[in-house]
Amino acid sequence: MLTSTLPRREFLKAGGSLVVTFSLAGLLPRxxxxxxxxxxxxxxxxxxxLSIGADGAVTCYSGKVDLGTGVRTALTQIVADELDVxxxxxxxxxxxxxxxxxxxxxxxxLSIQIGGMQIRQAAATARAALVSEAAKRLNLAEDQLATxxxxxxAKGAVDRIAYGEIVGSKSFELKVDPKAPVKDPANYxxxxxxxxxxxxxxxxxxxxxxMQDFVLPGMLHARVVRPAAMRASLVSYDDSAxxxxxxxxxxxxxxxxxxxxxxxxxxxxxxxxALKAEWSKWDGLPDEDKLWEYVRSTKINHSDVLQTVGNTxxxxxxxxxxxxxxxxxxxxxxxxxxxxxxxxxxQDGKLTCWxxxxxxxxxxRQLALMFxxxxxxxxxxxxxxxxxxxxxxxxxxxxxAALIARAMGRPVRVQWTRADEHGWDPKGPPTLxxxxxxxxxxxxxxxxxxxxxxxxAPKTIQVALVAAELAGSPTDASHPGNIQQSLAIPYTFxxxxxxxxxxxxxxxxxxxxxxxxxxxxxxGNETFMDEVARAVGADPIDFRVRHLNDPRGVExxxxxxxxxxxxxxxxxxxxAGGIVSGRGxxxxxxxxxxxxxxxxxxxxxxxxxGRIRVTRxxxxxxxxxxxxxxxxxxxxxxxxxxxxxxxxxxxxxFDRSTVTSxxxxxxxxxxxxxxxxxxxxxxxxPREKPxxxxxxxxxxxxxAISNAVFDxxxxxxxxxxxxxxxxxxxxxxx
Amino acid sequence: MKIALNLNDKTSVVEVDDxxxxxxxALRNDLGxxxxxxxCGLGQCGACTVLVDGNAVRSCLLPVGSVGQAKVTxxxxxxSSTHPHPLQKAFIEEQAVQCxxxxxxxxxQAKALLDANKHPSDDDIKRALAGNxxxxxxxxxxxRAVKRAAQIA
Numbered sequence: 005m006l007t008s009t010l011p012r013r014e015f016l017k018a019g020g021s022l023v024v025t026f027s028l029a030g031l032l033p034r035x036x037x038x039x040x041x042x043x044x045x046x047x048x049x050x051x052x053x054l055s056i057g058a059d060g061a062v063t064c065y066s067g068k069v070d071l072g073t074g075v076r077t078a079l080t081q082i083v084a085d086e087l088d089v090x091x092x093x094x095x096x097x098x099x100x101x102x103x104x105x106x107x108x109x110x111x112x113x114l115s116i117q118i119g120g121m122q123i124r125q126a127a128a129t130a131r132a133a134l135v136s137e138a139a140k141r142l143n144l145a146e147d148q149l150a151t152x153x154x155x156x157x158a159k160g161a162v163d164r165i166a167y168g169e170i171v172g173s174k175s176f177e178l179k180v181d182p183k184a185p186v187k188d189p190a191n192y193x194x195x196x197x198x199x200x201x202x203x204x205x206x207x208x209x210x211x212x213x214x215m216q217d218f219v220l221p222g223m224l225h226a227r228v229v230r231p232a233a234m235r236a237s238l239v240s241y242d243d244s245a246x247x248x249x250x251x252x253x254x255x256x257x258x259x260x261x262x263x264x265x266x267x268x269x270x271x272x273x274x275x276x277x278a279l280k281a282e283w284s285k286w287d288g289l290p291d292e293d294k295l296w297e298y299v300r301s302t303k304i305n306h307s308d309v310l311q312t313v314g315n316t317x318x319x320x321x322x323x324x325x326x327x328x329x330x331x332x333x334x335x336x337x338x339x340x341x342x343x344x345x346x347x348x349x350x351q352d353g354k355l356t357c358w359x360x361x362x363x364x365x366x367x368x369r370q371l372a373l374m375f376x377x378x379x380x381x382x383x384x385x386x387x388x389x390x391x392x393x394x395x396x397x398x399x400x401x402x403x404x405a406a407l408i409a410r411a412m413g414r415p416v417r418v419q420w421t422r423a424d425e426h427g428w429d430p431k432g433p434p435t436l437x438x439x440x441x442x443x444x445x446x447x448x449x450x451x452x453x454x455x456x457x458x459x460x461a462p463k464t465i466q467v468a469l470v471a472a473e474l475a476g477s478p479t480d481a482s483h484p485g486n487i488q489q490s491l492a493i494p495y496t497f498x499x500x501x502x503x504x505x506x507x508x509x510x511x512x513x514x515x516x517x518x519x520x521x522x523x524x525x526x527x528g529n530e531t532f533m534d535e536v537a538r539a540v541g542a543d544p545i546d547f548r549v550r551h552l553n554d555p556r557g558v559e560x561x562x563x564x565x566x567x568x569x570x571x572x573x574x575x576x577x578x579x580a581g582g583i584v585s586g587r588g589x590x591x592x593x594x595x596x597x598x599x600x601x602x603x604x605x606x607x608x609x610x611x612x613x614g615r616i617r618v619t620r621x622x623x624x625x626x627x628x629x630x631x632x633x634x635x636x637x638x639x640x641x642x643x644x645x646x647x648x649x650x651x652x653x654x655x656x657x658f659d660r661s662t663v664t665s666x667x668x669x670x671x672x673x674x675x676x677x678x679x680x681x682x683x684x685x686x687x688x689x690p691r692e693k694p695x696x697x698x699x700x701x702x703x704x705x706x707x708a709i710s711n712a713v714f715d716x717x718x719x720x721x722x723x724x725x726x727x728x729x730x731x732x733x734x735x736x737x738x
Numbered sequence: 739m740k741i742a743l744n745l746n747d748k749t750s751v752v753e754v755d756d757x758x759x760x761x762x763x764a765l766r767n768d769l770g771x772x773x774x775x776x777x778c779g780l781g782q783c784g785a786c787t788v789l790v791d792g793n794a795v796r797s798c799l800l801p802v803g804s805v806g807q808a809k810v811t812x813x814x815x816x817x818s819s820t821h822p823h824p825l826q827k828a829f830i831e832e833q834a835v836q837c838x839x840x841x842x843x844x845x846x847q848a849k850a851l852l853d854a855n856k857h858p859s860d861d862d863i864k865r866a867l868a869g870n871x872x873x874x875x876x877x878x879x880x881x882r883a884v885k886r887a888a889q890i891a
Contacts, residue, residue: 072837072874200833205819207838208829208845210773210812217772250755269767270759273779341777341785341873342839391837391874422778634833638879642836645875668782668871676864679877 045105050133050176052105053126054083060154060168062087062094067107068119069099070203071362072391073698074635075115077202081631082120085195086127086187088151089167099364099386109363109465111394111516112486113696116631117598120694122180129184130176138165189629189690196690198634203388215360215389215398216345220415223347224253225269226408227276228418229262230428231474233286233661234512238262240282246275255279256411261474263408265416287660289511296332299436303508305460311492314499316442319451323442327539331439331528333706333724335656336432337665338517339673342390343420344397344429348405350413354381359402360389366466367399371406374472374479393646394485395467395515397429403471423666430467430515431656433459433484435524437491439532447540449551451499454532456491456525459484459510467515484514487521490703493529494593495551511658518646519702522594527724530590530707535720543572544589544711556626557593560600560687564589564624567685568604582612585619588711590704599700600626600687603644605708606680609716611735614728618648618680618709623701625684628692640701641682647705649674655725744807745769746815757803762786764802765812773813773842777871784843784870788812794850813842816849825849828887829880836874843870848884857888 045065046052055063064083070076076096084091097103099110107119131151138156139146142163149156155166189196206212231238243255246264251271256263264275290298320326347358355375361367364384372379384402392398401418409416420428435458442451462481472479488504537547549561564570568587586609591602606620621644630636653672657665665671710721719734739757743750743764752768760779765771765788774797777785781796788797789811817823822830825845835841844867851858851866858866863884872880 072835072839074836200830201835203838204830204833204835205822205826207835208813208826208841209817209819209822210771210814210842211819212772212838214772214775214839216776217766268755268763270754270756270763274756339873340839341783341837341871342775343777389837390839393873419776422780422782638833638836638876641878642875645877646873649875667780668778673871673873675869675871676867676877676881677861679864679875682878 043103045103047105047107047122048179050126050130050178050180053123054130055175056167056171058168058172060089060093060166062089064094064096064123065104066096066098066119066123067104067365068110068115069362069386070388071110072388073115073639074201074632077199078116078631078635079120079123080202081194081197081199082124083127085192086124087131089154091194091199093154099361101364101368101384106365109366111362113599113698113700115698116694117696120631124186125182125184126180128186129178129181132181132184133176133178134167134170137170141165192690195631196629196688197632199632201635213387214342215358215387216342216419218347218358218387219417220347220349223415223417224265224267224412225272226263226265226405226416226418227272227421228404228424229264229276229279229281230424231260232283235288236260236283236286238281239284242280245278245280249274249278253412256408258407258411258475261407261471263404265408265412269419289658289660289662291660292658295434296436299434299457299507304505305508307503307505308488309501309503310488311500311502313497316451316453316499316501319499320440320442322444323450324445325443325539327441327443327535329439329532329535329722331437331531331722333435333524333527334654335434335512336517336650336654337426337656337671338393338396338429339671340390340392340396340425343422343425344401345389345417345419346398346402346405347415347417348402348409349415350410353377355406356383356385357402357406358385358387360387360392360398361402362392362395362398367402370399370466370469370479371403374403374469374477375406375410376478393518394520395430397425399467400428400470403469407471407475426666426671427663428470430482430513432517432520433487433510433512433514435487435521437525437528439528441532441536443536443540449497449536449540452493452497453501454491454528455503455505456488457505457507458487458521459514460506460508467513470513482513482515484510485516485520487516487524489525489595490522490592491525491529492596494554494557494596495533495548496553497551519699522592522699522703523647523706526590526592526703527706527710530592530704531710531722534588534707534711534714545570546572548591554593557591557600560602560624560626561591563685563687564602564604564622567624567683568622570604579611583608583610584716586712586714586716588708588713588715590707590711592700592703594696594700594703598695599697601700601704603701603704603708605705605712607709607712607716609713609731611717614731614735616652616709616713616726616731617678618652620681620683621705621708623682623684624687625697625701626687626689627695627697627700628689629694630686630688631694633686633688636686636697637684639697640684643699643701644682644705645674645679647702648680648709651706651709651724651726653725653727655727741802743805743810745810746812752802754802758801760798761788761800761802761805761810762797765797771812771814775839775842777839782871783840784847785840787843787846787870789846789850792850792853794847813845816845824891825852825884825887828883828890832879832883832886834876834879834883836876840870840872844872844880848887851884852888852891858884860885
C-alpha cells in the first residue's frame with residue numbers, strides 16, 4: 005500500500021485511503037476530503053470536481069494543471085467566487101489520474117476557457133444544492149437565502165448554516181447541471197481581481213516542491229544513454245568502467261534503450277559517461293542547408309482546404325496585379341530551463357508515475373499501451389515542473405523512469421540532461437507557406453490564397469514516447485498538434501482559399517510548442533497582409549480595419565493604434581550611426597473563433613551588422629472575461645518575450661544523424677539586454693466568455709517584427725529566425 | 739569522505755563518495771536545499787546559482803571538495819516565505835515569476851549585484867543578469883523586482 009513507502013510530507017491519510025495533494029503553495033500536504041479509491045472522476049459529476057470538508061475547506065480537482073501560468077490561482081478564484089467561500093478555503097488538486105477528471109491535456113489556451121468553465125459550472129451546481137438543502141433545514145424559501153463566506157445565510161436574519169455542516173465530508177452525488185445559474189458578473193468579488201499568485205512565495209524561497217525535487221524512499225537515480233544517431237541501433241556496450249564507480253547499481257538495456265542506474269545522482273551521471281556504447285551508423289536526416297527543398301519535395305499524403313470563399317482561380321485571372329511570396333519558419337525546441345524529470349514506481353504490477361506532464365490522463369493511456377497493462381493499473385500524478393510550453397520531454401522522462409523502475413523493482417528517478425532536453429524533446433516542425441494575392445485595377449484585393457506544408461496528423465493527439473520507440477514497445481504515431489489552425493483569415497476578401505498539405509514525413513518527432521501552427525500561419529498571413537497593404541498604398545492598420553466585418557476586432561485595432569500612438573503616414577526613422585528604427589503591426593482572431601490580439605513592434609535595425617533589436621511591443625488583448633488581470637499581463641509579457649527570442653534567434657541545428665543544438669551555446673535564447681519593453685491594453689468584457697490567453701499573443705509577434713523591419717529598411721523578412729545574415733542578404737538584394 | 743560546509747551561517751557536514759561532485763548535488767540531494775536548481779550542468783543558464791563568499795557562482799560546476807571554508811549562501815539562506823529577504827519580497831510584490839524554475843538564479847545573481855551596487859539602473863540590472871536564462875519571458879518583471887528590492891533594502 006502507499007502508506008508503507010510514501011513520505012509523510014507528500015501524502016496524508018484521508019478517511020482510510022490516500023489522496024495525493026499539494027497545498028495552494030505546493031508546500032504543505034493536505035488531505036482531500038474524499039478517499040481516492042472511492043472518488044469519482046466523472047466529468048458530469050459535481051464530486052468529480054469539488055469536495056467540501058466538515059471544516060468547510062473546499063478542494064477543487066482539476067484535470068488541467070498549472071504549467072507556471074497561474075492557472076492554479078485563477079481556478080481558485082473561480083471556485084471561491086462561484087461558491088462564495090474565502091480564497092484561502094480553496095485548494096486545488098491537479099492532474100492526478102486517480103482523483104481528477106480527464107479534462108484533456110493542458111494545451112491550446114483552454115485551461116480557463118474549457119477547464120475553468122467546467123469547474124465553474126460544477127461550483128454553481130454545488131451552490132444551488134447547498135441553498136436548496138439549507139432551505140429545507142431552515143424551513144425558508146430559497147429566495148430568502150443567500151450564500152456568503154462559506155455559508156448559506158438567511159437574508160436579513162441571523163440564520164446561517166456553514167457548508168461544512170451541510171455537506172460534511174460526504175459527497176454531493178449530483179450531476180453537474182449545465183443550467184445551474186452562475187453568478188452575475190457584477191457580483192464577482194475575486195474573479196476579475198489581480199489576486200497574487202499562490203505559488204510565488206514558495207517559489208522565491210526554495211520551499212516549493214518541483215518535480216525535480218520529488219523523492220521517494222529507496223529511490224534510485226538513473227541517466228539514459230542516448231543513441232549517437234537518432235535512429236541508430238545499439239550494437240554493444242561495455243559498462244566495466246561504470247562498475248568501478250561507487251554507488252553504481254547496474255545498466256538497463258531494452259532494445260536500443262540504454263540507461264545506467266545508481267544509488268546517487270552523481271554516481272549515475274559519472275556512470276553515464278563511463279559507459280561505452282557502440283551504435284550503428286544512421287544518417288537519415290535531411291541536409292539542414294536544404295531543409296526547405298526537403299519539405300517541398302516530401303510526399304503529400306492529402307491536402308485539406310481549410311477555407312474557401314468565392315473562387316480564387318477565376319478572380320486571379322482577371323486581376324491587374326499579382327503578388328506571391330513564400331514563408332518559412334524554423335524547427336524549434338521547447339527549451340525548458342529545467343530538463344525533464346520523473347519518478348516511477350511499480351508495485352504489484354501497478355505503475356505510479358510522478359510527472360510534470362501537461363497531460364497525465366493521456367500519459368496514463370500511453371504508458372498502459374507501452375507496458376501492456378490495463379489503464380486502471382497506471383496512475384500518473386502531476387507535480388509542477390519547469391515550464392514546458394507544450395509537449396516537451398516530461399512525458400518521455402516518465403516513460404524512461406517507468407521502464408527502468410520495472411527492471412529494477414525499486415522506485416527510479418530519471419533526470420534528463422541538458423543535451424537530452426535539447427536533443428530529444430519532440431520538436432516544433434519546419435513550416436513552409438506559399439501565398440498569392442490578386443489585386444484589381446482599383447487597388448482592391450480580389451483573391452487571397454495560402455498553402456501550408458506541414459506534417460500529417462494521425463487520429464489521436466499524442467506524441468510517441470521516446471523510450472517506447474527505443475525499446476521497441478508499442479506506441480502511437482506522433483501528432484504535431486492542430487497546426488493547421490489560424491491559416492484561415494478573418495478578412496473579408498471576396499475570394500479566399502487556404503489549403504494545408506499534409507506531409508508523409510518530418511525530420512523529428514513533431515509536437516506542439518506554444519502557439520503551434522497558429523504562430524507560423526499568423527506569421528505568414530500577417531506579413532503577407534503587410535505586403536498587400538503596401539502594394540495598394542494602404543496604412544496597415546486601416547487596411548485591416550477596412551477588411552474586418554467584426555466590431556470587436558475593429559475596436560481592438562483602434563485601441564491598439566491609440567496605445568501605440570500609431571501614425572499612419574509616419575516617416576521612416578532617421579538613420580543614426582547606421583541604426584534605423586521602424587514599426588510594424590499584426591493582428592489575430594485566434595483560430596477565427598476566440599481571443600483577439602493586436603500588436604505593434606518597434607525595432608531598430610543595424611544596417612552594418614544586420615542585427616535587429618526589438619525595443620518595444622504594444623499589445624491590445626481581448627480574451628473576454630478576465631479572471632486575473634495581472635496574471636494575464638504576466639502571460640502576455642511572456643508570450644512576447646519568448647516569441648521575440650524564437651523569431652530573432654532560434655533555429656535547431658542538426659547533421660545527417662542527430663541534433664547538434666545540444667546546449668544553450670548552440671541554441672541560444674534571448675537574454676536580458678535584448679528584452680523589449682511590453683505595454684499592454686487589456687480589454688475586459690466581464691459579461692463575455694473567458695477565452696484563452698496562454699498563447700494567442702505569441703501568434704502576432706513574428707509578423708509584427710517582420711513588418712517593422714520592412715518599415716525600417718525596406719527588407720521583407722520571410723524566414724524565421726531573422727538572423728543578421730538574412731537581414732544583410734535582404735539588404736544586398738533590395 | 740566527510741566535507742564540512744560553511745552554509746547559510748551554519749556548519750553542514752556532507753558525506754560524499756567523490757569530492758569532484760558539484761556542490762549543487764550536495765546541496766539538493768544531501769542537504770535537501772532545493773533553492774538551487776539543475777538547469778544545464780554547464781554553467782550556461784544560472785538556475786543553480788549560489789553565493790560563495792558573496793560572489794554569484796554556478797554550483798553545477800563547483801566541486802564540493804574545493805569549497806573549503808568559503809561562506810556559501812543559498813536561496814534558503816536569504817529568507818523564507820514567512821520572513822522573506824527584501825529581494826524575495828520584491829519578487830513577490832512584482833509577481834516576477836512564471837514557472838519559477840530560473841528564479842533562484844535571478845535572486846542570487848541580483849543579491850550579488852545589489853551588494854556591489856546599491857542603486858543599479860535598469861541597464862545595470864540587465865547586464866548583471868545577462869548570463870541568467872528565463873524561458874517563460876518574465877524578464878521585465880524581474881528587472882522591476884530587482885529595482886524595487888534596491889529601493890526597499
